Amino acid sequence: xxxxxxxxxxxxxxxxxxxxxxxxxxxxxxxxxxxxxxxxxxxxxxxxxxxxxxxxxxxxxxxxxxxxxxxxxxxxxxxxxxxxxxxxxxxxxxxxxxxxxxxxxxxxxxxxxxxxxxxxxxxxxxxxxxxxxxxxxxxxxxxxxxxxxxxxxxxxxxxxxxxxxxxxxxxxxxxxxxxxxxxxxxxxxxxxxxxxxxxxxxxxxxxxxxxxxxxxxxxxxxxxxxxxxxxxxxxxxxxxxxxxxxxxxxxxxxxxxxxxxxxxxxxxxxxxxxxxxxxxxxxxxxxxxxxxxxxxxxxxxxxxxxxxxxxxxxxxxxxxxxxxxxxxxxxxxxxxxxxxxxxxxxxxxxxxxxxxxxxxxxxxxxxxxxxxxxxxxxxxxxxxxxxxxxxxxxxxxxxxxxxxxxxxxxxxxxxxxxxxxxxxxxxxxxx
Amino acid sequence: xxxxxxxxxxxxxxxxxxxxxxxxxxxxxxxxxxxxxxxxxxxxxxxxxxxxxxxxxxxxxxxxxxxxxxxxxxxxxxxxxxxxxxxxxxxxxxxxxxxxxxxxxxxxxxxxxxxxxxxxxxxxxxxxxxxxxxxxxxxxxxxxxxxxxxxxxxxxxxxxxxxxxxxxxxxxxxxxxxxxxxxxxxxxxxxxxxxxxxxxxxxxxxxxxxxxxxxxxxxxxxxxxxxxxxxxxxxxxxxxxxxxxxxxxxxxxxxxxxxxxxxxxxxxxxxxxxxxxxxxxxxxxxxxxxxxxxxxxxxxxxxxxxxxxxxxxxxx
Numbered sequence: 001x002x003x004x005x006x007x008x009x010x011x012x013x014x015x016x017x018x019x020x021x022x023x024x025x026x027x028x029x030x031x032x033x034x035x036x037x038x039x040x041x042x043x044x045x046x047x048x049x050x051x052x053x054x055x056x057x058x059x060x061x062x063x064x065x066x067x068x069x070x071x072x073x074x075x076x077x078x079x080x081x082x083x084x085x086x087x088x089x090x091x092x093x094x095x096x097x098x099x100x101x102x103x104x105x106x107x108x109x110x111x112x113x114x115x116x117x118x119x120x121x122x123x124x125x126x127x128x129x130x131x132x133x134x135x136x137x138x139x140x141x142x143x144x145x146x147x148x149x150x151x152x153x154x155x156x157x158x159x160x161x162x163x164x165x166x167x168x169x170x171x172x173x174x175x176x177x178x179x180x181x182x183x184x185x186x187x188x189x190x191x192x193x194x195x196x197x198x199x200x201x202x203x204x205x206x207x208x209x210x211x212x213x214x215x216x217x218x219x220x221x222x223x224x225x226x227x228x229x230x231x232x233x234x235x236x237x238x239x240x241x242x243x244x245x246x247x248x249x250x251x252x253x254x255x256x257x258x259x260x261x262x263x264x265x266x267x268x269x270x271x272x273x274x275x276x277x278x279x280x281x282x283x284x285x286x287x288x289x290x291x292x293x294x295x296x297x298x299x300x301x302x303x304x305x306x307x308x309x310x311x312x313x314x315x316x317x318x319x320x321x322x323x324x325x326x327x328x329x330x331x332x333x334x335x336x337x338x339x340x341x342x343x344x345x346x347x348x349x350x351x352x353x354x355x356x357x358x359x360x361x362x363x364x365x366x367x368x369x370x371x372x373x374x375x376x377x378x379x380x381x382x383x384x385x386x387x388x389x390x391x392x393x394x395x396x397x398x399x400x401x402x403x404x405x406x407x408x409x410x411x412x413x414x415x416x417x418x419x420x421x422x423x424x425x426x427x428x429x430x431x
Numbered sequence: 432x433x434x435x436x437x438x439x440x441x442x443x444x445x446x447x448x449x450x451x452x453x454x455x456x457x458x459x460x461x462x463x464x465x466x467x468x469x470x471x472x473x474x475x476x477x478x479x480x481x482x483x484x485x486x487x488x489x490x491x492x493x494x495x496x497x498x499x500x501x502x503x504x505x506x507x508x509x510x511x512x513x514x515x516x517x518x519x520x521x522x523x524x525x526x527x528x529x530x531x532x533x534x535x536x537x538x539x540x541x542x543x544x545x546x547x548x549x550x551x552x553x554x555x556x557x558x559x560x561x562x563x564x565x566x567x568x569x570x571x572x573x574x575x576x577x578x579x580x581x582x583x584x585x586x587x588x589x590x591x592x593x594x595x596x597x598x599x600x601x602x603x604x605x606x607x608x609x610x611x612x613x614x615x616x617x618x619x620x621x622x623x624x625x626x627x628x629x630x631x632x633x634x635x636x637x638x639x640x641x642x643x644x645x646x647x648x649x650x651x652x653x654x655x656x657x658x659x660x661x662x663x664x665x666x667x668x669x670x671x672x673x674x675x676x677x678x679x680x681x682x683x684x685x686x687x688x689x690x691x692x693x694x695x696x697x698x699x700x701x702x703x704x705x706x707x708x709x710x711x712x713x714x715x716x717x718x719x720x721x722x723x724x725x726x727x728x729x730x731x732x733x734x735x736x737x738x739x740x741x742x743x744x745x746x747x
Contacts, residue, residue: 070523072530122735129467132526133662134734140655141727148720260651264534271527304542307535314528315513318520366542 023193030185034178044177050289051184052245053269055191057281059238060266065275066199067231068211069124070132073139074239074266077115079258080142081108081240083153085247089161100169105187105244112240113233120232125225127211139263146255158254161247174248184245191238196278198234207231268306272313274320283322301366308358327422334425343417350406357400364392434565439688440681445573447680448580452635453653454660454672455587456628462667463603463624466514466522469529472654473536474629478502478636479645480540483551491554499633506629510622533650541647549645576638583634584673591669600624659726663733665743674741679726686722 037043056078063069085108091097092104099107123134146153153159163180164173172179198204206227209217214224247253256262265288266281273284288306295302317324331337457471481501485494509532517528552558553572560568591597603610603620611617643649660679664671733740 064523068523070526122731125738128522129526129666130662130734130738133467133658134731136655136658137662137727137730141724141731144723144727148716148724264530267527267530301538301542304535304538307531307538311513311528311531311535314520314524314531315516318524362542369543370545 026192027189030189031182033185034181041177044181046289046293048177048181048184048249049293050286051181051188052242052249053265053285053289054188054282055238055245056242057266057269057273057285058192058195058278059235059242061270061275061278061281062195062198062207062231062235062238064267064270065277065280066204066211067127067207067228069127069228069232070267071135071235071263072132072260072267073135073137073142073263074235075258075260075262076119076139076142077112077236077239078243078246078262079146079253079255080115081112081243082247082253082257083159083243084108084111085244086159086161086253087152089163089165089247090159092166093162098167101163101166101174101248102169102172102183102186104248105241108244108247109237109241112243113237115240116233116236117229120229120236124228124232127214127228139258139260143255143258143260146258153255153258154253156255158252158256160252163248163251180249184249187241187245191241192282195234195238199278203227203230268310270320272310272320274322276319277322277326280320280322284320287321299363299366300370301362304362305359327418330425331421336421336425340417340421343414347407347410347414350403350410353399353403354407355403357396357398357403360392360396361400364396435688437564438569439684441569441577442573442688443681443684444677445577445580445680446684447677448577448584449635449639450657450660450680451673451676452580452583453632453657454664454676455584455669456631457657457661458664458667458669458672459600459624460628461661463600463607464514464621466525466529467658467661467666468625468628469526469654470509470533470536471529471629471632472650472657473533474502474506474632475636475639475653476540476647476650477505477536478633479551479640479649480544480549480636481633482637482640483544483549483645486551486554491556495634495637498637499630502633502636503626503630506632507622507626509629510625514625515618515621533654537647537650544647546647551640551645553641572641576642579634579638583631587631656726659730663726663730663740665740668740668742671740671742679729682725682729683722686725687719689718691718 033047034044037047056074059077060071060074063071063074085104088097088099088104088107089101092099092101119138123131123138147155164175174180174183199207206217206222207230209220210222210224210227217224217227243253243257246257269284269288270281271284272287273282274280291302291306291309295305299305313320319326328337328340331340453471453475457468460466460468460471478498481498482491482494485498489497513532514525514528517524553570559571562569589597591601599610599615599620603615603617603624607617610620640649643653656679660675661672663679664673664675
């Protein structure tokens with residue numbers, strides 16, 4: 001008996017060490033990232049935005065992935081956290097309250113927590129469709145109120161503030177983008193660590209149990225409603241924190257932070273990244289933010305691509321990008337990746353063809369539709385294209401259809417090879 | 432006062448029946464397949480845009496018939512090639528999938544027709560005041576809307592209760608497996624219901640868009656009200672959807688037309704507040720302003736006191 005406990009203690013210690021090292025690595029990466037940007041302001045801005053979205057989508061996944069609650073109104077906590085932080089920022093500027101700006105996110109987190117407790121008290125009775133509809137209703141209620149209560153929400157102009165005011169900590173006044181980056185990075189680290197630890201607590205584990213089988217969880221002695229409420233309040237807390245970081249970063253909060261687009265963003269990020277994994281929302285947030293910041297520089301219809309990727313992910317990759325990557329974990333461990341890569345190479349070409357075909361058709365169509373009269377040459381994939389002729393249409397339709405047919409022909413053999421190698425990798429691991 | 436009441440009642444009836452045209456399809460689809468179609472209002476939008484495009488080429492009346500049919504086929508295709516594949520991942524995935532489709536349809540509509548409102552108007556044949564009461568005109572087009580809605584309502588009632596198809600649909604709602612055992616093609620029934628439900632939304636789009644406007648946000652604006660209606664009435668209950676549609680339609684119309692507010696109430700109580708008080712918006716609020724909020728408030732109050740909704744019978 002004692003050897004068993006010793007063994008368990010041993011294992012726990014080893015896991016603890018592994019995890020500790022991982023978190024140290026995360027901190028190092030967050031700290032060193034700006035060194036690689038070579039002073040690029042754009043890269044810093046994007047990183048800050050990614051940081052905010054990581055917190056927001058992780059908070060969202062406390063509901064969807066861990067608790068099984070689908071929310072369409074997460075913007076309430078994000079936006080209210082942002083608005084109240086902004087009013088607090090103005091109070092700091094007016095010297096009514098004393099608070100270093102670096103600790104402002106605590107205010108946002110508190111607001112999110114309180115709102116989460118209030119709204120959660122009646123909306124977490126059930127998960128499922130009713131929960132989703134209540135969240136949508138409350139989201140709409142708050143979004144509509146934001147245009148009525150002009151004094152508080154600032155109407156369409158929003159509320160502005162100045163983050164450089166107030167008492168300084170360590171002589172940092174957040175006048176530069178880099179200082180804001182480090183503030184956001186620090187909060188990302190804290191929030192991610194806390195949410196990870198939460199998912200390992202008994203309540204965090206019970207959230208999974210309630211998601212999978214609420215009845216049995218009740219028989220074990222946990223109130224499903226209480227467990228859901230805890231997750232809900234936690235999600236509100238971290239969403240409010242993210243909203244606060246938004247207020248600090250942009251020094252302006254408008255009603256847009258409360259609307260349906262803001263509510264939809266974390267859902268899209270979590271589903272693309274993979275709701276079933278802790279790291280999924282992080283990958284989704286990075287992917288979505290890069291898409292929205294970088295892609296929007298090149299094309300006006302980037303939201304259409306987001307929509308297409310989103311729908312395709314739900315249909316064909318229910319575990320998200322993370323699931324796709326982790327599928328290959330045992331194969332990489334067994335060092336059999338070399339066997340599967342050539343097969344992937346074979347199908348890559350038709351997939352790229354499909355991709356080019358869709359993008360080409362959409363872009364040419366968009367250009368032909370919207371360009372001023374007489375303007376018929378556009379630059380696409382570094383080639384100038386004449387949108388008035390049929391040639392680009394035929395070309396892109398051709399590679400789309402061709403790619404699709406080829407991909408369909410090769411897909412079974414790719415799946416077969418994957419299964420085979422995967423089985424071997426698992427079998428090899430056991431021996 | 433009396434003319435405002437009569438006109439609000441009439442307008443509320445028109446709006447409420449329009450809501451029912453959408454919520455009935457949504458309820459049918461929900462009770463049969465267990466999935467709340469988030470993209471339902473997007474088919475309403477598609478109906479409006481299809482009808483607009485058709486009315487340019489072939490006129491309003493053929494569009495009134497053809498646009499809903501096209502929408503119905505689009506809906507059936509979505510069920511057959513999309514939703515049916517996602518079904519195995521569970522209800523949350525299905526709901527998220529329809530959310531994605533709603534998102535995508537809005538983008539596609541913007542891609543094809545642009546972000547601006549389209550000049551889709553009532554046909555000239557119906558562009559006259561039907562009657563004038565207390566110097567206020569009641570447009571013939573609204574009477575036409577009322578007529579179409581009531582016709583659809585009666586047709587739906589007859590089909591569901593008096594025909595064989597209606598019996599199969601009713602049976603498939605409560606006992607899908609048993610219906611399958613009896614030799615009926617349940618997937619086909621599902622697909623057909625989805626098609627008919629979305630076609631109903633399409634009709635609503637065709638007849639409502641000349642009044643409510645044809646723009647890319649129209650799906651979301653009406654969509655969230657439709658969800659309020661079906662949850663308020665009780666998910667899966669057609670009678671509930673009917674009562675809730677009329678209630679919300681009439682309440683919202685009344686809220687817009689009666690300009691009373693806090694200032695009147697405060698004056699009645701003899702109170703007065705400064706214009707730069709932090710809560711000034713609260714003291715000056717009026718009924719038309721909070722009109723859009725009322726359905727959501729009704730929803731929240733209903734869910735706190737009776738989570739099943741008005742006539743709902745099943746927990747979801």
